[in-house]
Amino acid sequence: MRAHASVMHLDLDAFYASVEQRDKPSLRGKPVVVGGISGRGVVSTASYEARVFGVRSAMSTREARALCGHAAFLYPRFHAYKKVSEQVFGILRELSPLVEPLSLDEAFVDLAAADLPDLEVDTVTEIAARIRAEVAEVTGGLSASVGLASSKFIAKIASDLDKPDGLVVVSPGTELDLLRPMNVKVIPGVGPATTERLRRAGIHTVADLEQVSVEELVRLVGRSHGTNLHQLARAQDDRRVEPERETKSVSVESTYDTDLTDRPLMEQILTRQATEVAARLKKNGLSGRTITIKVRLYDFTTINRSATLAGPTDQAGAIARLARALLGELFTAGETAGGVRLLGVGVSGLADWIQEDLFGDDTDEDTEPDLPLPEPARRPTWAAGMDVVHAEMGRGWVWGSGRGVVTVRFETAETPAGPVRSYAVDDPDLQPFTES
Known part of the structure; x- marks a missing residue:
């Protein structure tokens, strides 16, 4: 310290x-x-x-x-x-x-x-x-x-x-006086699940947490998390300020307008996302060992499942196969029964080398989706808040749009609150504005 x-x-x-x-x-x-x-x-x-x-x-x-x-x-x-x-x-x-x-x-x-x-x-x-x-x-x-x-x-x-x-x-010297009365949720990584485990053990504040042995915390929340909680409850943190933060992961995720329930369809989506992730890895000369899928359910519960390979890869087939296997585990456990609103694939544990012979070639009969996939939810052409410019009225921003009409308020940071006007969405006098 x-x-x-x-x-x-x-x-x-x-x-x-x-x-x-x-x-x-x-x-x-x-x-x-x-x-x-x-x-x-x-x-x-x-x-x-x-x-x-x-x-x-x-x-x-x-x-x-x-x-x-x-x-x-x-x-x-x-x-x-x-x-x-x-x-x-x-x-x-x-x-x-x-x-x-x-x-x-x-x-x-x-x-x-x-x-x-x-x-x-x-x-x-x-x-x-x-x-x-x-x-x-x-x-x-x-x-x-x-x-x-x-x-x-x-x-x-x-x-x-x-x-x-x-x-x-x-x-310095007053850190514990500050921490002790605080709820355990103030500690990084203590989310709803960990908070509930600690609550059941009678641990509500940092002062409570400070009294618990590292062995008991490891039993409650796992070795890595438990050790970290034991240290932070005592204000022990010697991490340096690191000016260069390396890329920790590469991921792709999408939210869909309609909840997904069909397993083959979700597997195809994961395959497509794995292909995008692999392309990004290759573009940046990276590879990774840990494959993670992110699944957000209809009720906004978010589930992450990960598995680690024996060596790093940048191959779409390898990433897709593991992602589909992780999804299968969720289906088997019945955790996706209510529908999925967001699906994503990520690769972490990044390295700048690849174990070439770990998977052989990247052939995968499912690499290219063969089902009609739903498009992710996208912002409208005239998105509320976007910057626009009108040939006569000058600069403004989109107040709203729909039914063939876009409504604009004409003002900028340097002007007073401005007037509101509506135009047809295809009016040639109205264009998106981008600063040069």
Whole structure:
């Protein structure tokens, strides 16, 4: 453990929704939900105005509409989020050479590698406040919550304590005082299943967890998970800030408009996805040993099943065969009986070499699907939230579309809330807008 609070965790608040509110003046101060907005969609991010009504990320869009039907439901604009992310990461990399990205809106920064006069609490607090101000300036007003601590684990917890727009410093030596009253769910990897196992054993808080031996935790949740919980319950985390995060996996997944129930059809879909995964692996000179299928059921329960090969492969046939076998196990257990809304294949345990003779050639009689496969759910041509430009009215964004009509609000981040107009979907004067 470090002697100073020199690990910083920065998290942009309600990132996707905040970018949408910045770029769409009429949505500022109003509930905004970003994600897949069809009946089969899932919420990616909700603005704080939407969260008041109970909307949360990973919730079904259908449920979000029931809770907050007056919100603006928008498809993601990843080009806009990536641009903002690059601006923020530029600021962080000017501060320290050791910046570990976790996602577009989240990163660890090692202040011990920065050019600072010292690492005392007052100094790192002042630096963090300056960074937050710079982020707000370059992004046009977006806020960031920051945690400072002696480890990555505690820094991430700290950044969540005073959201949005918060700054929390956990002084070295006070980590356990912070952790002990918290629910065990605060520990990474403690999801609903682990929480229930711990609850049955009478373990509710981190203080409870701290009293349990590593042997008992291994018995309850398995060796790897149990050992990790034993360490984190004692605030033991010596992970370094890693500036280069290697690709951990390559995967393909799709959500479908109609629940899938037919096993041969799902096997063909997995085969097609395995072919796409293999192509990506080969393109990047990678191979992998662990094959995983992801299955999201009709009730949003998500099941992951994995198996590990003796050596790494980039062959579509090998990946597909194992993926189909894993699916077969789920069918045998009756876990897919209610229908499947999402199906995916992934390869992890990546390497930059291939054991050539492990599988022989890649011939597989089922590599090419021979059943008519359903198309994954796709966003409409005129997706709510997308940027457009009109020959007369200028730039705006799609408010909604349907029945041959697209409705646009004409405004940008630099203008006041603008007027709303409707056009035929094939109006030649209305075109998608892409910044050059």
